[in-house]
Amino acid sequence: MARLGAGGMGIVYLARTAAGELVALKVIRSEHAGDPHFRARFQREARLAAHLRSPWVVRVTDADTESRAPWLATAFVAGPTLAETVATLGPLPARSVLVLGRRIAEALTDLHTTGLLHRDIKPTNILLDRSGPRLIDFGIAWGPATTTLTTPDAVLGTPGYLPPEQVHGDSAGPASDVFALGCVLVHAATGRAPFGTGNPAVVLYRTVHEEPDLDGLARLPDPARATIVRCLAKDPAQRPGTAELRDALHRTGALTRPGPRPSRTGEPPGSRPPLPDPRLPLAHLPSPAPPQADGADGADDWLPPGVLRLIAAHAARALDPPPRADPPAHEEGGPRETAEGSGEPEKGPEAPDSTRRRFLAVGGTATAVLATGVIGAALALRRGPGDGPPTRTIALHGTDTEEQRGAELAVNAHNSRSGIRFRLALTALDDRGRPAGTEAAARRLIADQAVCAVLGPASGTAVRAAGPLYAAARMPMVLVSSTVGELPPGSPQPDDPSTTCVTRIGDELLGMPLAYYLTGTRPSRRTAVIEDEAGGTVATELAAGFRDQPPVGGTATLHPVAAHDDIRPAVAQALAGRPQAVVYAGTSPERAAACARALAAARFTGARLTIGPVMRPAFLTAAGAAAEDWVFASPYTEPASMTTEGARAFTAAYRARHGTAPGPWAAEAYDAVNLVARALEALGGGSRATRGRIVDQLFRTTLDGVAKPVRFLTGQDHSFDPTHTAFLFQARHDRFEFLGRYDRLKPVRRGPVRH
Template sequence: MERLLPSDPSLIGGHRLAGRLGAGGMGVVYLARSPHGAWCALKVIRAEYADDQGFRARFRREAELASRLTSRWTVPVVAADADARSPWLATAYVPGPSLAEAVALHGPWPEAQLRGLGTVLAEALDGVHAAGLVHRDVKPANVLLAVDGPRLIDFGIARAVGATALTTDGSVVGSPGYLSPEQARGHTVGPPSDVFSLGCVLAHTVTGRPPFGTGGAAAVLYRTVHQEPDLDGVPEGLDRTVRRCLAKEPERRPSARELRDILGEFAADAWLPEGLPALVAARAARVLDLPVPEPTMVAGPAPVDPYDAQPSPTRRRLLVAGAAAGVTAAAGAGAWWQWGRNNASANTGSGRRARHVVALLGNPDRPFYTAQERGARLAVEQHNQDARRTIDLVLRTTDDRGTARGSAAAAARLADDPDVSVVIAAGTNATVLAALPPCTEARLTVLVTRADHDDLNLVNTTSALVLRSTRTVGPGAALRYLNRAVKPGRTVIVHDLATEAESRATINITSPHGKLNGETVIEEVAADQDFTGAARRIATRPRDAVVFGGVNPDRAAALARALRNAGHQGARVAGEHVLATPFLAVGEGWRIGTGYIDASADPRTKAFAAAFRTRYKRAPGPWAAEAYDAVRFAAQGLAHLDDDGRSTLRSVLLRRPWQGITRRVSFDAANQYFQANDDGGEFLYVVTGGAARFVSRSDDIPKKT
């Protein structure tokens, strides 16, 4: 549990808030004390959803349906208000660890205990389905372990069977690695989808790993749809049952009731593996140590629900200060706020601003470094000129020597320097990957601007946040161009084995859930082959579109020449890594998807471009605007740090979406997925006259381009 933020209310629907249990794409979950004194988990829906009256109607209906759940293994809804300014829903609080945490800390479960767990969860799902609901997010993190048995929680994306979903058909809702193939494809789902997810949970619990692997969301979704699960280590007595749950076709899976009967009885006195009873008991005891939340208002009129008329954070701080000074308030209110609230900033009221060093890690001799350094410096200068700022920034440049070894050494020095608050990694995949271990060990946040390796985007195991789309999503804007402007009947994906791993990422994203519309075929070219034969085969259907999956500019140039010579006339697209002189010389007409914007050509970045020209007497180059955004993103997080300093910056940055000039970034806590391609954060260029010319953001690609 985390402390409340200064911006959090203290009262919602008569419930006193005690802390934050988590935050996700839909809203924030608080630990709260009900008007009757019971602890509960209270989920508040974000304002962007609350403004949609259709959403309110669906929220009201589904809260009513969820309140009908009577199984002892589901967490009951105790109160809800769909008409509040920000709709909220409260459920009973289960003070135990999640199954995900238990497996991570204590390892896989024995077969006997797994059967008991599966029996209870199947019974819970049977009750959910009988009430006309589909959970749609069954995963280890949504199973809490109480002393008397597990509980299935979080019906935040549950939907009524046969009713309009909270999201429209065609979108993927749920957690990659645990959702069903039909869910991965964005299709309508029913109770069999929950059974598939339960099969994934059972496999993970008994083996210690997800059955469809880890990595980027797109890769996991692809494996879920097209590949068999990894069930090595599942006991022989359970293997057939788990495989039935994980059948690709929904009709081949058992029902939740049938699964409950197969798995057997639940032994309440021995359902937890060795070592876990102590963990569960310790977590349950924590709630007993929590102080009873007291009102934050001074004596006088009855407290006002802040979600109907919320006092400003400033006023609340004044009221708390008054309480601490002995103004007529409930006894203990000052102590409660000291425990429950962060300081808004270490600078507040001191008359002096805290100073934070932003380190730019890269090599001045590498392409694009100078543009990033200038963009970052401009952001620091503009920040320090703002009279409203609460902190000061200092930019420090650190040379990584352009090598993995040099990057690791430089990162270690930064990690050991207590003055450094955040690192902006301006280097390549090789250098940035090498910088992560020392920074992660020191809990020093790393903001990645240009590098795009999927191993960087592991939210749970590194201290990095990748402020761009990675290869997992392929050349996003180029694929959208094909879908929106070209609409080919067939697309050929050229799989270049010279850079097989990178090319494979593009192949993966085109198939599982509709990143490319229409028919797709793969043309594989060996590393020691040229593209003449492949181009001739492609040109037999000259209007087919072509996607180059590789990243090598020389290989891309060879393909471009071969297609031209063979008479191919269709659209041709690739990713940003091909943009070098060999390819630009022969790639006329190719559309390229990139992670960087031309700041001089887009209306939303023209103010930045003008300031850049004034400061440096030239137009901003690639990645300048992205580095500018990285500093600004860091600054708004640094302004809200508590006394724990830089070690908490990453969690502060993950708490709320942020809009920059290049893109919007956000964190989905339920799926543990940090997304940095919102709001058109992928960009389309066209090769013309030996250069790449900016066309548009991905969201703005016109029907005819």
Template structure:
């Protein structure tokens, strides 16, 4: 997956002609380049603001030395580097295949034999790393690329010799939560055994499609890694015992990488992909073609034959039938593009980036997608958002001066992650789709990210507020809602204005990621405001929350916060009502559903909610509410106005583009612009463009058995 070069990008680095961007990180940019020999390469360049800092340059110099010391067919080799250049750079062989994270997210878990073969080849790569006196320290699905001839372990950016120490204290905990060892989570030095632990996590992910310690908030992942047993349901029996040993909390109890290789009794295929499912083979071929068939590439000696004409392969290359023949045909197609370097016609044939291909853009549909839970557990929210988006599209299409007609295409994921990934793949492959709004919940949003990202489809969510999704970093995702970690600041400030000086914070793990992120951040913000916090975390299996609440109140707090579920919130509310506690009570908004009001009864009165959604009767959205009622015959529910806003923002950017934009172009317009909606002003953070920069928070208080709107909170 590539992005176009920006005007500020260099044209050449170290003899490499730069063709596209592969990605960007905290320290630098990685480009797809072509060496003077014609070979493709991944060229990592340090950002100018870091190049003059001795510690960063030293770290990069160490990375170059580390990568050069590793000798394995399953690790990408260094092809060139200059750590002392004004813009330090490192080039490695380019692997034109998907990452393991993308392959599993798109095609599902690998079969048992595939897991064994993958494990054996990566164990051999790690053996080479460790034999070179290094520790990789960031073995994860995103750092394993699946190529035509097998996997490649990449990114030695934080690899370090076993005897070296960290450069800075901030450098002590490095790696990816969910795929790092308990000792790394405790900020202790990593060892080869730490890489083996990470390999166990990676193979569990390959076998089941999920990390063994789950996903979600970083500190929650670190806690589970240190204290909880891994979730290995679905791991094949013939590898489960080995993975349990790899995932031992004690580093001394883990096997070495060489022992993992010897334990996985499986023949390693030579120049074959028969160990991979057909869907992954197709993905490898598609990715090879899409990433390398770039238009308008300057010719090199490799591109031309002796007469200066494009080189051609044998005209009579045989194509066999059956699975092996079909796989070979797919891969030969990708390999031909790699050898030829590609051209504009091949690019248009292989990949659609929202531009016309063989037909006028006027003949194409302009499609806005909606993925939502329309019939599952969050159907009330999902239906409200789908209706709000539909209203925005219908209003636009009714304009006489509209520059195009917009078609709405909906997909019901039923609130199920497996189905969410499936419907996302189907929507994303529609060449006329320009953007998608959805999904409704955190889990379904996370499950759909990779499918849209692979096809460069801008994805916006108006209701999923999680801070971390899955195992890969989405590059075409915009979270058009304040995150769970941003809302508590407003709530904490409001509590201070109400005179609160000591707050009991009850975090219920039954509420999942929302409860954890809201509760943890609430406690942190109380500390910033010099308000004493009394935190308590209860496990999912805890039954008597009434006793917990009563015990917390006995410590005489003058404020109480609960983050969890509606049903268990009701139990807490009833318990507080039986005590003498009469201070401010705050309920996390995911728990503020109708069930809380019904189950808590009169005990619900007085509880405050700080939410990212506006009341549909509020003045700023009154015209929207009138139009909604006229269209659908009822008042809009919560969240409908937010979805309407996001749809109008997308439509505005499409109109401003002055013609049909590519998906990349539309994403840039959305991410870099500012849009003033009815509910809030939408602008996205410059460093992490998926996050909403600012936020508006709205306060509610339960009065007379209903949520009474108290207005926008000033902060």
């Protein structure tokens, strides 16, 4: 019925049994299914998991470990993950955290008693339901005395939730799961991972050597807080057992149980409240019977109304699966990636697949009910004015004037076309340039169900703050002028693909157009690179690129300078090699200007080059006359100076609306909106185009835009294809003059270089 996710071990699908029960069907990848050792371990996992009886672990309903494509089916829980919930609504109330911790501790007690360790407890592996949380994903679960389900040198688990002993390579035990649960509870209570996010290696270092960030945990009662803090002890022996953790949270939870809610709709006090939004298709339907509980912690009303609304929305979307495409024929059963990347399971020709097919059957009657009920209701809520096409809203995270103007032109151009299947709307939200404002803006946009994609934020700092929130909520985040940098949004794992769609070349790759210039436009057989360590990894990557692949197959010398040192000695050392070109590998306009002045003082007349972050008025001011003729590789274009038909039309429309030429990033934002529109068009434009599906479609979409071609490389990280997407400018007469796309420049003739 639909693809729910994928990991290193297999692909998970939403399926329906012959009896009509929704299940999550995990099908093992063919490269693992052919490994007899892996198959034996998978059989053991399925057998042990089938004996789990905790109501807080998703129930294994069936499995076929002998099939050519082994599979395991578990009960489907339509609720959101804890990660999405916190990203959308912020930290959970204290009492919700206590119930969450107690229930997952109960689940772990059952898991460990059975002989399994989970080993990947994290917010994305916990689903929330009205009756309680559910622990999912046993993809890397294994017993303490068994071999792992992955390669011998792999690190099992997720940085930020991985205990120190596993980082060191020591064996895991029940205390390892307790550590991860402690991290999860801190995340639920504070909205932040206790060891931060970002570069996985940095997060692992913090986990081993630094204390956790517990700011905000004080709102929990003292006994519970103290027990959760013990879960994060570096020494496994100092952590509480799962039973001790369960009992501590239970005692505290009983003391904090709220009294009956006042009746507002005539229901008896203390009864389950109705779902707050009756317009949702499933809001009036009864939920599945909750697991039997002792009721001591009042788990029947353990979640606040906002989370109940989110659960109802997920339940509605679960009954709106995408139409199944006909998969290509293949000699082997099991899931296959189609040209569109749908990854639908295919039917194999042999009998063993018959057990799998019984889970993939969807009755025609059920399909008809869905089409006329849920889908029809969803479309009715999204209709535009009158009987026109539905309206899909794109949000601009931030208030960059040029990006907003470019996006507005794209929206207007789309809506003016005849025969469109959907209209576009644009909304903008100011994050006030502060991390707290960025997170608040992201949560508002995530909570607005009308928003199908976000453009921005426009700064790296804002991306680092908002990225994990958007990733957890599966909100498409289309970056126009900023990049991800060192942060993988939400530290995405193979089963948690990034929702970040970068549409520009990274600064660290801008050495490529500079090398192209020094090869075809102004050849340099001897190139000197001033590596300014103040530029961080960008400077390091630029310098390494020239060192490994010098222009024209010549030589390149590197001359590093410490972040706070005078740059002039490095320039003098570089000139001693009589280079034909000097490249400033750094990001500081002021330090680049110091380099320019030093070269001018030495009367150097060769090519002088650097990258976009330096191309600021501050460089022209600080360098003065020494700035003349410097060449810059830029990730954005100047459409008013381009000669293509699309650029001319865009510039004319921009001038007509604003009375001036478009500035940096206007054309790129125009292209970004058109990229989203093209993805929506491929999905039909209606309610089927959910946020998650838009994310997947974006990376399969190509666009020959006004500014540049937009394409993505195949692979797990969906990297932007930087080919033909950079532009060159040159400092002339106290301004930056557009030269053109780097691969379209003609050779220039220059006299011999003076040193």
